[in-house]
Amino acid sequence: MCGIVGYVGTENAAPILLRALRRLEYRGYDSAGAATxxxxxxxxxxxxxxxxxxxxxxxxxxxxxAIGIAHTRWxxxxxxxxINAHPHTDCTGSIAIVHNGxxxxxxxxxxxxxxxxxxxxxxxxxxxxxHLIEEYLKKGVELKEAFRxxxxxxxxxxxxxxxxSQSPDTILAARRExxxxxxxxxxxxxxxxxxxxxxxxxxxxxxxxxxxMAILTPDSYRVYRIDTGEAxxxxxxxxxxxxxxxxxxxxxxxxxxxxxxxxxxxRNSLRLQIEYVDLLAELLDKGRVIYLVGAxxxxxxxxxxxxxxxxxxxxxxxxxxxSEFIPNYGASIGVDxxxxxxxxxGETADVLSALEYARMRACTILGITNTVGxxxxxxxxxxxLQNSGPEIGVAATKTFTSQVLVLAKIALRLARLRGKIAQYxxxxxxxxxxxxxxxxxxxxxxxxxxxxxxxxxxxxxxxxFMLGRGVSYSTALEGRLKLMELSYIPCxxxxxxxxKHGPISVIENGVPVVFIAPPxxxxxxxxxxxxxxxxxxxxxxxxxxxxxxxxxxxADHYIEMPKIHPLLSPIPYTIPLQLLAYYTAxxxxxxxxxxxxxxxxxxxx
Ligand code: F6R
Numbered sequence: 001m002c003g004i005v006g007y008v009g010t011e012n013a014a015p016i017l018l019r020a021l022r023r024l025e026y027r028g029y030d031s032a033g034a035a036t037x038x039x040x041x042x043x044x045x046x047x048x049x050x051x052x053x054x055x056x057x058x059x060x061x062x063x064x065x066a067i068g069i070a071h072t073r074w075x076x077x078x079x080x081x082x083i084n085a086h087p088h089t090d091c092t093g094s095i096a097i098v099h100n101g102x103x104x105x106x107x108x109x110x111x112x113x114x115x116x117x118x119x120x121x122x123x124x125x126x127x128x129x130x131h132l133i134e135e136y137l138k139k140g141v142e143l144k145e146a147f148r149x150x151x152x153x154x155x156x157x158x159x160x161x162x163x164x165s166q167s168p169d170t171i172l173a174a175r176r177e178x179x180x181x182x183x184x185x186x187x188x189x190x191x192x193x194x195x196x197x198x199x200x201x202x203x204x205x206x207x208x209x210x211x212x213m214a215i216l217t218p219d220s221y222r223v224y225r226i227d228t229g230e231a232x233x234x235x236x237x238x239x240x241x242x243x244x245x246x247x248x249x250x251x252x253x254x255x256x257x258x259x260x261x262x263x264x265x266x267r268n269s270l271r272l273q274i275e276y277v278d279l280l281a282e283l284l285d286k287g288r289v290i291y292l293v294g295a296x297x298x299x300x301x302x303x304x305x306x307x308x309x310x311x312x313x314x315x316x317x318x319x320x321x322x323s324e325f326i327p328n329y330g331a332s333i334g335v336d337x338x339x340x341x342x343x344x345x346g347e348t349a350d351v352l353s354a355l356e357y358a359r360m361r362a363c364t365i366l367g368i369t370n371t372v373g374x375x376x377x378x379x380x381x382x383x384x385l386q387n388s389g390p391e392i393g394v395a396a397t398k399t400f401t402s403q404v405l406v407l408a409k410i411a412l413r414l415a416r417l418r419g420k421i422a423q424y425x426x427x428x429x430x431x432x433x434x435x436x437x438x439x440x441x442x443x444x445x446x447x448x449x450x451x452x453x454x455x456x457x458x459x460x461x462x463x464x465f466m467l468g469r470g471v472s473y474s475t476a477l478e479g480r481l482k483l484m485e486l487s488y489i490p491c492x493x494x495x496x497x498x499x500k501h502g503p504i505s506v507i508e509n510g511v512p513v514v515f516i517a518p519p520x521x522x523x524x525x526x527x528x529x530x531x532x533x534x535x536x537x538x539x540x541x542x543x544x545x546x547x548x549x550x551x552x553x554x555a556d557h558y559i560e561m562p563k564i565h566p567l568l569s570p571i572p573y574t575i576p577l578q579l580l581a582y583y584t585a586x587x588x589x590x591x592x593x594x595x596x597x598x599x600x601x602x603x604x605x
Contacts, residue, residue, distance in 0.1 A: 001268075001389025002086070002100040003027035004180075005197045006069040006161040006171040009188025009218045013068035015061045020190075020197035021051045021070050026247065026392060027100070027193060028074025030372070031085035035096035038065035040165050042096050046071075046085040066218075067169060069161045071098035075372030076385055077106070077273070078123030088127040090134035091119055094165040097133075099126035100193055101157035101178040102271045102387065109153065129160060137166070147172045148213060151226045156271055161191050174213035174226055177267065182206040182214055182221050184236055189216040195239055196246040206234045255393035255592045259578050262398050263441040266571070268387040269402040270433065272409060279382045280340070280366050281413040284309075287338030287364065290317040293325050294342040295350050297396035297481060301342050301403035304474035304570045308407055311471075311567055312421065312429060313414035322350035326357050337363040342407075344391065344399040346374025355379050368406050370399055384410070393593050395485055397578050400478055401440070401571045408433055408568060432565035439572050442562050447576045454541065454557060455583030461512050464489055465503075465538070466577070467496040468516035469525060475516045475570040479577030485595045486585040496522075496529045509537035516573055517544040517551060520566035530554055543573055 003024025007013045017034050025032075032054050033046020043065065045058045051072060055061060060070075071086035078084040087096040103109070106125035109132065113120060118131045129150060136146035143166055151158075157177035163170075173180060173191045183190035183198035183205055191214065192198050195205060208214060208223065212232070215222045223234045241250065251257040284290055290309075292302035302319035309315045317340075320329065333339075339358050343351045346369035355365050359379060367376045367383035370391070377383050388402040412429055415421050458464060464483060468476035473495045480493040494503060496515070507513070513533045517526040527550065530540050534554070542555035545563060552558045559576050585592040 001027045001074050003072045003193045003197065004069065004098040004100050004159055004161050005190065005192040006163070006173065006216070007188060007190050008067040008169060008171050008216050009185065010066055011188065012064075013066055014063040016201065017068050017070040018051070018055060018061045019200060020192060021072050023196040023243070023247065024072050024193060025051055026390060028072050028390060030073055030075050030080035031082070032070070032072040033085045033087055034060050034063060034068055034070035035087040035098075035163055036063040036065035036068035037163050037165060037168050040168060042089065042093055042163065042165055044087055044089065044096060046087065047082050048080050048085065067163060067171065069096065069098045069163055069171065074390055076102055076387055077125040079372055079377075084122045084124050086126060088122060088124065088130050090130040092134065095130050095133055095162060097126065097130045097160055097162045099129060100159045101176075102268065103128065103154050103158065104156035104271055105154070107275070129154070133162070143167050144172065144215060145229070147174070148224070148226055148229055151213065157268070159193055169217050171216040172213065173216065175208050176210055176226070180208045182208065182216065184221065188218055189221050191216060194246070194249070195241065196243055199239070199241065199243050199246055203239045204236050205239050206236055208234065253393065253582070253591075253593045255395060255397060255582055258391055258393050258398045259575065259582065260444055261389075262401055262444070262575065263437045265388045265398040265402055266405055266437040266440055268389070269405045270409070270437070271387065272384055272406065276382060276384050277410055277413050280384055280410055281417050283364055283366055283382060284315065284338055284340065284410070284414060285417055288336035289333070290315065290338045290340065291325065291329060292317050292319045292340050292342065293322050293351060293354050295322045295348050297400045297478060298342040298344060298348075298403060300474050300478040300481065301400055301407060303477060304404045304471055305340075305342070305407035305411070307471035307474070308411040308567055309414065312408070312411040313418055314420035315414055315418065322348065322354050325354035330357055333358055333361050333363050335362040337361075338366065339363055340366045340368065341376055341380070342368045342403055343376050344370045344388075344396055344403070346371040346376030351376070352379070368403060370402070394595055394598050395482055395581070395592065401574060404570050405433065405436060429565060429567075432568055436568060436571055439562050439564055440575060443572045443575045447559060448579060450559060451576050451579040452583050455580055455587050458483070458489070458512060458580060458584045459487065459587040461489055463506065463511060464491045465507075465511065465513040466491060466493045466516070467499070467513065467529065469496045469522040470520060471567055471570055472516040472518060472573065475573045475577070476514070478570070478574050479514065479516070479580070482578055482581035483584060485598060486581045486590065486592050487588055488590070488596070489584070496526065499529060499532060504532065504536065507533060507536040507538050511538050512541055513538040514541045514577070515543070517542055518561065518564065518566050518569035518573060519545040519548060520569070527551070527554065543576060
């Protein structure tokens with residue numbers, strides 16, 4: 001996730017762009033930059049770090065010109081370096097672009113451009129856009145059409161804005177599966193990734209549709225369809241929000257905003273560079289022993305991963321809590337050990353110590369992280385980025401579901417490589433993965449209200465049980481971690497089959513027991529466990545398929561879920577549990593964004 005903004009008008013563009021960049025920083029903050037146009041020349045300043053630091057070093061606000069574009073970056077392709085920061089230019093330096101999204105076919109486009117003798121400076125996917133436009137311009141195509149033809153060549157997602165010395169009072173912009181909004185002013189127009197970047201300049205906004213491109217001048221804006229080039233009308237809407245409300249997209253907390261962002265973040269996580277996924281799959285396949293190492297939520301994702309690797313790729317792996325890795329396995333690892341570390345921040349001390357220990361013993365280290373340039377990306381032989389964008393709420397939400405989806409994708413590539421399951425099973429699993437973002441969208445629409453009511457009941461509880469079998473054990477663990485860390489209610493989780501081996505003695509009248517029961521091969525056993533709990537007075541809350549009448553009748557409280565492949569169920573089934581933790585904290589008067597005693601990244605052992 002990155003943030004982009006553009007201004008064309010009569011005032012100095014740079015101070016306006018700088019203000020907007022500060023507001024967009026929540027979308028990414030590893031580097032930033034701006035391009036302005038003045039006297040037929042494109043001026044560019046960009047660097048790594050936070051917007052404020054860059055401005056102090058480079059004086060972004062003193063850039064000349066009444067037109068410009070700017071970008072704040074959350075790296076997805078290429079480390080956070082000055083060269084990789086946006087804007088990017090063509091070979092002539094007369095076109096500058098900023099881009100948010102992922103260009104999936106950039107390697108092929110880059111090769112084509114290199115063969116045509118283009119000099120590409122960065123390691124980003126975005127830079128190809130400027131060079132493709134240059135190529136069309138060379139052939140005599142005019143700028144708007146060169147832009148449109150370029151967009152038609154891009155696979156993936158983009159919100160992109162461009163200035164060119166050929167057209168000194170025009171910004172061109174376009175979007176596909178990434179947000180982009182026009183701000184309409186008197187004597188100026190703007191474009192930005194979200195309304196927060198526009199609100200102090202104007203409340204009049206045009207919300208572009210997927211597949212729209214726009215041409216902005218100081219006193220006009222026109223919208224066209226990218227596929228046909230035809231002009232279309234998009235209404236101007238008046239947005240009546242304070243900047244504070246808008247920063248959270250109208251949600252009262254970042255956590256809730258991030259929960260509701262998941263259809264988009266999951267879509268982004270599906271767009272992984274397949275070359276890197278394949279590399280990870282190949283290296284995993286070479287290991288004699290494979291450990292999946294993480295802490296907290298990322299460890300819960302590792303548990304889901306081990307079920308996925310086993311059942312989809314027929315590969316045994318061991319999920320390990322990072323702080324236990326050295327004491328438990330340190331003595332037995334060696335050159336034939338592979339460690340796949342999962343860490344949102346890529347900086348968790350317990351994970352890094354385990355990796356350093358393993359590195360000294362010649363193990364192969366692989367990673368899944370949300371943070372380019374993090375220590376994990378430097379120590380890993382190969383890594384995949386989960387593309388969730390920055391997470392501001394301390395409790396991990398969108399990053400968990402993305403991690404599970406990335407692990408599922410790796411498992412599927414491993415299955416292909418190892419030839420262990422039938423082609424039709426591979427195809428079926430793949431099509432379920434593609435459907436995950438829309439299933440999650442559906443869950444968010446249907447469960448919020450019932451969960452709000454349930455939260456009132458849970459807020460009164462002194463202890464809560466959360467149980468699951470198979471891969472749902474990981475869902476239960478994640479639901480429990482969220483509820484505990486946000487509502488401070490002690491919560492007990494174990495694989496449901498363990499009840500009778502001890503924990504059931506805690507059950508007394510009214511104790512809430514949440515069962516994660518997607519329609520899988522454990523359905524009958526789950527029914528048995530639910531009856532066992534009910535017989536001891538538990539208040540049973542069951543998450544199960546909307547068509548399962550037996551479960552519905554049995555449960556004291558039933559949460560209806562849409563159909564999903566059971567092995568992918570941790571993704572949608574975690575959503576109601578995230579909401580439950582959030583609303584329980586709210587009912588109890590706690591701040592879900594800042595749970596007590598916790599920090600976003602634990603960089604001490
Ligand atoms: C829980 C949470 C933490 C992190 C853990 C690992 O909501 O956010 O448990 O999951 O500290 O962090 P990363 O994934 O950055 O290694």
